[in-house]
Amino acid sequence: MLARFRQWRRDRILARAQIDEREWQRALQRFSFTRELGEADRAHLRELTTLFLHEKRFTAAHGLQLTQAMCLHVAVQACTLILDLGLEYYRGWSEIIIYPAEFVPRHQYVDEAGVVHQGDEPYAGEAWLQGPVILSWADIAGSEYPDGVNVVIHEFAHKLDMLNGSANGFPPLHKGMSREVWSQVFSAAYADFCARVDRGEDTEIDPYAAESPGEFFAVLSEVFFELPQTVYYEYPEVYDQLARFYRTTEVIDQSSEVGPIHG
Numbered sequence: 135m136l137a138r139f140r141q142w143r144r145d146r147i148l149a150r151a152q153i154d155e156r157e158w159q160r161a162l163q164r165f166s167f168t169r170e171l172g173e174a175d176r177a178h179l180r181e182l183t184t185l186f187l188h189e190k191r192f193t194a195a196h197g198l199q200l201t202q203a204m205c206l207h208v209a210v211q212a213c214t215l216i217l218d219l220g221l222e223y224y225r226g227w228s229e230i231i232i233y234p235a236e237f238v239p240r241h242q243y244v245d246e247a248g249v250v251h252q253g254d255e256p257y258a259g260e261a262w263l264q265g266p267v268i269l270s271w272a273d274i275a276g277s278e279y280p281d282g283v284n285v286v287i288h289e290f291a292h293k294l295d296m297l298n299g300s301a302n303g304f305p306p307l308h309k310g311m312s313r314e315v316w317s318q319v320f321s322a323a324y325a326d327f328c329a330r331v332d333r334g335e336d337t338e339i340d341p342y343a344a345e346s347p348g349e350f351f352a353v354l355s356e357v358f359f360e361l362p363q364t365v366y367y368e369y370p371e372v373y374d375q376l377a378r379f380y381r382t383t384e385v386i387d388q389s390s391e392v393g394p395i396h397g
């Protein structure tokens with residue numbers, strides 16, 4: 135009964151809150167990971183994005199003039215992560231705050247010695263446990279080029295990770311996935327990546343991934359969507375786990391992008 139009511143409510147929102155056709159096509163063309171989607175996936179992404187825009191509250195900070203196109207820019211990327219997961223994966227929070235440029239977080243943290251610090255490093259994005267996602271427009275506006283760096287995907291991957299507590303690189307897994315396998319695969323890849331960064335290797339994956347297992351998951355998610363072949367070749371078992379988690383196995387495996395790189 136409740137499910138039927140929810141569906142009825144969603145159908146009403148979808149009927150009323152249409153995304154402008156030209157804006158939608160422009161948003162789809164902007165990213166490599168949305169350009170490649172087939173018809174059915176595009177239609178599903180459009181529904182999810184419409185519901186996302188309806189359910190989440192966008193707030194501008196520091197005098198930023200927020201437009202519908204800017205909200206769509208964030209929403210279409212955020213919904214790509216949950217295309218095969220569902221909007222419920224973004225439950226428990228509702229606000230997205232957008233700053234014009236990098237921002238200095240106002241919260242404090244306590245170090246191992248029990249000393250309270252006020253952060254003073256500027257951030258391009260931040261995701262709070264059961265709280266808002268905060269983004270810098272200057273850092274997300276130019277994120278179209280698929281280089282494996284995407285702040286929106288990064289912060290929303292943290293949100294998925296936080297569904298079962300803090301962002302520790304261990305999101306809730308689906309039925310049929312193994313916690314042991316996930317742990318082993320990610321721990322081994324993380325250790326290997328940290329060693330490569332320590333050696334000063336010039337890695338294609340952003341060295342920020344070596345910060346913590348939580349950052350490793352978020353950064354590898356960025357690369358998974360923007361340069362899937364990089365994850366596939368560098369950490370094939372991580373690729374497999376991410377494909378299972380994001381449920382993209384078929385789409386990616388049939389893609390000609392994943393195959394031997396010639397030349």
Ligand SMILES: [Zn+2]
Nearest residue numbers: 288292349352
């Ligand atoms: Zn992060």
